[in-house]
Amino acid sequence: MKLEELLKSEVIAAINKLYSANIDASIIKIDKTPPEFEGEFTVVTFPFAKVSKKSPDATAIELGNALLQSSNIILKFNVVKGFLNISFKDAYWIDVLINIPVKNYANLNATGKKIVIEYGGPNTNKPLHLGHVRTMLIGYATANILEAAGNEVHKVNILNDRGIAICKSMVAYLRTGNDKTPQLENIKGDHFVGNYYVEYQKIFEQEVGVLAMEGIATEEAEKKAPIYIETVEMLQKWEAHDPEVLALWEKMNNWVYEGFNETYKKLGVDFEKEYKESDYYLKGKESVIDGLNKNVFFKKEDGSVWVDLTSDGLDQKVLLRADGTSVYITQDMGVAEERYKDFAMDKSIYVVANEQDYHFKVLKLVMQKLGEPYADGIFHLSYGMVDLPEGKMKSREGTVVDADDLIDVMITDAKEFLEASEKKIDIPENEKDNLYRQIGLSALKYFILKVDPKKRILFNPKESIDLHGNTGPFIQYTYARIQSIFRKLDETGFQPKDTTFNTLLSDEKELIVLLDHYPDIIKFAAENYSPAEVANYIYHLAKTFNKFYAGHSITKAESEEKLHLRVAIAYRVANVFRHGLGLLGIECPERM
RNA sequence: GGUCCGGUAGCUCAGUUGAAUAGAGCAACAGCCUUCUAAGCUGUGGGUCAUUGGUUUGAAUCCAAUCCGGAUCACCA
Numbered sequence: 001m002k003l004e005e006l007l008k009s010e011v012i013a014a015i016n017k018l019y020s021a022n023i024d025a026s027i028i029k030i031d032k033t034p035p036e037f038e039g040e041f042t043v044v045t046f047p048f049a050k051v052s053k054k055s056p057d058a059t060a061i062e063l064g065n066a067l068l069q070s071s072n073i074i075l076k077f078n079v080v081k082g083f084l085n086i087s088f089k090d091a092y093w094i095d096v097l098i099n100i101p102v103k104n105y106a107n108l109n110a111t112g113k114k115i116v117i118e119y120g121g122p123n124t125n126k127p128l129h130l131g132h133v134r135t136m137l138i139g140y141a142t143a144n145i146l147e148a149a150g151n152e153v154h155k156v157n158i159l160n161d162r163g164i165a166i167c168k169s170m171v172a173y174l175r176t177g178n179d180k181t182p183q184l185e186n187i188k189g190d191h192f193v194g195n196y197y198v199e200y201q202k203i204f205e206q207e208v209g210v211l212a213m214e215g216i217a218t219e220e221a222e223k224k225a226p227i228y229i230e231t232v233e234m235l236q237k238w239e240a241h242d243p244e245v246l247a248l249w250e251k252m253n254n255w256v257y258e259g260f261n262e263t264y265k266k267l268g269v270d271f272e273k274e275y276k277e278s279d280y281y282l283k284g285k286e287s288v289i290d291g292l293n294k295n296v297f298f299k300k301e302d303g304s305v306w307v308d309l310t311s312d313g314l315d316q317k318v319l320l321r322a323d324g325t326s327v328y329i330t331q332d333m334g335v336a337e338e339r340y341k342d343f344a345m346d347k348s349i350y351v352v353a354n355e356q357d358y359h360f361k362v363l364k365l366v367m368q369k370l371g372e373p374y375a376d377g378i379f380h381l382s383y384g385m386v387d388l389p390e391g392k393m394k395s396r397e398g399t400v401v402d403a404d405d406l407i408d409v410m411i412t413d414a415k416e417f418l419e420a421s422e423k424k425i426d427i428p429e430n431e432k433d434n435l436y437r438q439i440g441l442s443a444l445k446y447f448i449l450k451v452d453p454k455k456r457i458l459f460n461p462k463e464s465i466d467l468h469g470n471t472g473p474f475i476q477y478t479y480a481r482i483q484s485i486f487r488k489l490d491e492t493g494f495q496p497k498d499t500t501f502n503t504l505l506s507d508e509k510e511l512i513v514l515l516d517h518y519p520d521i522i523k524f525a526a527e528n529y530s531p532a533e534v535a536n537y538i539y540h541l542a543k544t545f546n547k548f549y550a551g552h553s554i555t556k557a558e559s560e561e562k563l564h565l566r567v568a569i570a571y572r573v574a575n576v577f578r579h580g581l582g583l584l585g586i587e588c589p590e591r592m
Numbered sequence: 593g594g595u596c597c598g599g600u601a602g603c604u605c606a607g608u609u610g611a612a613u614a615g616a617g618c619a620a621c622a623g624c625c626u627u628c629u630a631a632g633c634u635g636u637g638g639g640u641c642a643u644u645g646g647u648u649u650g651a652a653u654c655c656a657a658u659c660c661g662g663a664u665c666a667c668c669a
């Protein structure tokens with residue numbers, strides 16, 4: 001953005017000289033010139049018409065001439081309907097190009113800020129699904145982007161490991177499990193435990209059906225089903241620290257964690273620390289009592305503790321039940337407190353679906369009322385739900401897209417595509433599986449990350465994700481083409497060097513202008529917590545490079561100087577692909 | 593009902609601190625491989641930016657109202 005700042009100050013000076021008027025930098029609007037017009041940057045001159053007392057066109061021409069006089073990097077300008085399009089000298093852009101570092105480009109200066117970002121948040125009674133995949137991909141990519149933008153970032157997970165749900169799996173296992181284990185059955189641990197959750201539902205419905213035939217109303221039957229009663233008892237025993245129940249709970253949760261870890265690894269996400277709800281759900285109580293003492297919470301006659309948020313436009317919320325046990329928000333208070341002890345963060349980002357918008361508003365307000373130092377830094381990165389063609393995913397109806405299945409399908413599809421293509425990929429047999437994995441995952445990750453997190457996603461499992469157009473594989477492919485050029489050049493003993501380039505074609509200049517933007521894109525993506533910004537930029541860069549590639553040869557450039565110029569461009573474009581895709585958690589195959 | 597989020601091409605999405613003729617991809621059609629990887633490139637067709645009104649030199653973008661979709665408003669998590 002250096003150039004735009006420079007241009008702004010020149011505009012201010014020129015307006016002052018021309019019209020003896022002082023204008024504020026904030027009214028100057030400088031855009032990237034759209035491709036259909038000549039120039040690289042455009043100054044919008046409508047706001048100056050007031051001080052020039054002339055038409056925007058006349059003002060633009062006078063301003064353009066003044067800038068041409070005062071600046072030594074402006075080559076020429078043209079005016080269209082009040083828009084002043086400015087072209088800079090090729091020498092300027094070549095200077096920009098060679099000053100783009102080939103290493104650590106777009107790693108911005110340290111901000112000194114510490115950020116904790118939470119994503120994942122699985123329940124331990126069943127395997128991960130597409131919704132978790134979206135959280136994890138958004139969380140992981142956002143963490144990378146924030147880090148590149150100069151922040152100290154800590155990635156954490158929260159495991160919802162207690163409560164009625166896991167007890168359902170436990171009860172069903174006791175009834176029908178016969179001491180089986182995931183190892184014996186050769187099933188991934190989380191799926192193994194999830195199967196008993198499904199089993200619970202089956203038994204439950206059966207028992208409710210039997211009671212219904214005895215003439216009991218459904219609502220009542222659901223509470224009288226023997227397996228439900230057993231589950232409630234199980235939960236009570238868990239809360240009473242019954243050793244047998246605790247042992248079973250731990251055993252089954254550990255199976256689940258083994259399964260989860262496998263999925264994290266496949267997906268390429270990781271965590272610095274995992275918080276278990278069971279470790280902290282009691283700790284939130286201390287904060288609640290603290291709030292009572294500070295008079296920011298109040299106690300009702302029955303002993304339950306509440307916070308009144310009506311003056312903030314919300315309702316009254318319960319923080320502690322009448323029997324003194326915690327509710328959902330109590331444990332989030334406890335975890336937040338613990339997290340601050342661990343990291344003393346300036347900002348806490350929670351990557352959680354938008355169905356919890358209300359919850360996080362409450363959490364932030366409650367922490368602010370308690371005067372916690374990290375309260376203002378709480379930010380809910382709210383993402384839209386993932387829909388299927390037939391509507392919302394529903395575990396009860398079995399329409400949930402399983403994370404492991406999805407990853408496998410993507411990789412298999414990539415494999416089938418490559419095997420069916422006539423192209424001979426010149427890679428060793430033992431590296432092929434890795435390539436299929438890289439491509440399949442890239443299709444999945446890019447598909448999810450290119451969409452603004454706020455928006456809902458429509459996912460159609462029947463149409464396997466595309467590998468053409470605005471996709472991850474398209475960008476990988478563009479990268480691989482560049483690498484192929486470099487391999488060819490290496491064979492000829494080519495040595496890159498800085499020659500004195502003269503002129504630029506518009507396709508070349510366009511690439512340099514785009515490369516110059518990259519650090520600003522990172523900054524913008526970090527400020528907006530939006531991996532989609534990075535994805536869209538990289539796609540645009542790939543598209544622009546392919547246009548250039550189709551029109552001009554690098555290895556057979558018109559001259560030695562052009563060869564070196566184009567190598568310098570291509571090398572930096574490839575670096576940005578690797579860096580940008582890396583932020584999204586996507587790998588770059590050297591050939592494909 | 594209150595609150596929040598969304599509605600842009602047949603489909604999936606960009607564009608929303610106001611700015612030129614609203615852009616991509618997919619799908620359809622027509623071209624381009626003796627030349628660095630055709631997963632590519634070029635072109636054609638496709639739009640009441642949900643609707644109406646307002647602010648402005650200028651509105652997909654800001655404001656108001658309405659319609660449609662979703663979420664949420666539990667001593668569930």
